[in-house]
Amino acid sequence: MAGALAPEAAFAQTSPTDAWIDDPRAAFAAGTSAYYSGDVQTALQALEAAAEGGHAVARWKLARMYAQGDGVAEDDARAFTYFSQIANAHAEDRPDTPRARFVANAFVAIAGYYNSGIGGVLSPDHTRSRQIFSYAASYFGDPDAQYHLGMMLLHGEGGDVDVRQAGRWLRLSALKGHVDAQLSLGELLYAGADGMRASPADGLKWLLIAGEFAVTPDEEQRVRNVQERYLALANTDLRARSLQMAEEWLTSPDGLAVLHARRAEEVASQ
Known part of the structure; x- marks a missing residue:
């Protein structure tokens, strides 16, 4: 033709x-x-x-770009849509697969949107936010989800206050190197609360450990501010005991593994 x-x-x-x-x-x-x-x-x-x-990771990357305004106009509604597509398609993925961390992060982002709301699109719903953080924290073992769930339990957001459970989730997150969880757990243990006996040495230990995991200038400043406040309250014996406890954990096999993983993440992000 x-x-x-x-x-x-x-x-x-x-x-x-x-x-x-x-x-x-x-x-x-x-x-x-x-x-x-x-x-x-x-x-x-x-x-x-x-x-x-x-493709789940492509959806995750697009969601992050729209959430952060990375090369595109910031659009939380579009980000929420992409994150939701991931959650709906992969909620029951095995947590030990390479894709699982992206799925878990999508759940964390969705929970965050339910916590804050999206103007004209999504009304804040703290109960739903807490439920989603709970799923990501328990099923995927995500440290961000564990931290946020712990804080919601501590302050009674989206449900009743449960200091004991808050401490449990904060500790699980802290053990994975989450700086804000380490700081919050340290403050909680140092002062104690209803349902949790004060343990100043253990609390100060976590505040000192947080200094080894802080990476960004913002994290480093937050850690310094909290450390200075509590070190000023502690006597010489308490400081020495807490420092020894921190060093023992940081040099243990578990502590070294988490610290090395944190350093690897820092290098990969550069």
Whole structure:
């Protein structure tokens, strides 16, 4: 037929977007490559194609971009939609799979949106927020979820106050190197509360440990402020005992493993 494209020409005219729709993994690879090379427009096209194909990490990356205004206009409603797609499709994924940390983070983000609300789109619902944090904390063992759940239990957000359970979740998060959990647990143990006996040495131990896990300037400043406040309250014996306890944990196999993992995350994020 006159004017018809030869097979080779027809193939050459196939757009990358068409190929991406049929191969979400290739689309995701192209999207991440474009993102890190600074080509945000191509990154969006490729990641959206991958997301339409059900690629969980592509959906997570798009959600983060819209949540943070990273190369796009900040849009919490779109971020919430992408995070929700991940949660709906992968809520029962095994927690030991490589994808699980992205799924857990999606649940944490959704819980955060329910906690704060999205103007004109989502009303705050602290009860729902607490339920979602609880799921991510218990099923996926996510340290961010464990920290936020602990704080909601401590302050009675979305349900009753439960200081004992708050301490349990904060400790689980602190043991995984979560700086804010270490600080909150340290303050809680130092002073005690209804349902929890004060343990100043153990509390100060966690405040000292937090100093080893702080990475960003903001974290380092928060840790210094809290440490200075409680060190000023402690006598010499208490400081010495807490320092010894902190050093024992930091040099234990568990402590070293968590510290090394934290350092690896720091390097990977640079």
